[in-house]
Amino acid sequence: MAGSDALTRALDAPADPPLRVLPPGVGELLRELPAPPRLAAHLRLVHDVAGQLADWLTAYCPGLPFARAAVLFGAATHDVGKAVHTAELSGPGSAHEDTGRALLLAHGFSEDQARFAATHATWATPGISVEELLVSTADKVWKGKRVPGLEDLPVGRIAEAAGTEPWAVFLDLDEVLGRIADGADRRLAFQASFPL
Template identity: 65%
Template sequence: MHASRPAHPTDPADPLTAVTDPPLRPLPERAAALLRSLGAPPRLAAHLRLVHDVAHELADWVERRCPELPFERAAVLFGAATHDIGKVAHTGELSGPGSAHEEAGRRLLLEHGVEPEWARFAGTHAAWTEPGTGIEDLLVSLADKVWKNKRVRELEDLVVGRLAEASGRPVWEEFLALDDLLEPLGAGADHRLAFQASYPVHP
């Protein structure tokens, strides 16, 4: 069972509460409330719910696989649930390329009282090689790739390196273990993409 529950009745027209098969976890209530208050486009809300769900799987796995690697689980989940929130102001980037939403999202979260260490993911989810990047940043970035079955070796190698350093196990062993997780996660990409596409860019 999932620890959190949606605070609003389920509504198939609402990507934050729609019941899905396979099921998607609800967003952290703080993130969901913020998206509602900002009038987030339905497709954005759907995307954030999908990435959050994958981040939840990643966090669960890291806790089981490598308890020696400390990380702030709640920050990972909130970061995944809000990483693209800047697209509220840059809706063109919901259907096309662009990075203006990254810094805009970080500022938006700060303006709404989100702590800097949690707001940072809006600006770091596409910049995993920057100095000071933590395992939390890497997990949010990884979730933002794996949800659609995109594999980025450089990013995965960084995660593997953190796992090997903390566990003392060989890098190759951690690589194979991570791959064993990402393969089945990636296999669900078609369902996720269909769920996201079922919601419009504009309300």
């Protein structure tokens, strides 16, 4: 029972600043698995950061179509495979990626939704979508980690869609990511407050 109480808190506890509500079906899936509370907290945090990035991109480059709901769902479920591969919650590993995709498919989610679990760490793959790049970026910057090779990829897509120079997009995106990274300590403390 204590584990389910901790999971409920991880899914519903207020945060400062407040976190967005997870997409429909995600909380139920995490309860059904049952996901470790720290994983649920992590998914809430990355989901919120992905929402910030999606909000910024929508306003910054309306000429770049992307599926905002897909970004939010992908961020909210990208590490769901760690409910099975729990050692990867505190250590390295990629077994959770294919397992997460399979879990989502087995629970009735579409291939389009499940793809993020398998692709969030493979941003250099040819043909990767803007949605996948946003999820990958959110998965890094939530904890204050900046990955130049990753961040360059959406810069190119945005510059092309906006008809502007990549350096100008880089400066604007860098400002947004820097502002998000500034809140990493609070997010890390929130996640660490829940048990593995």
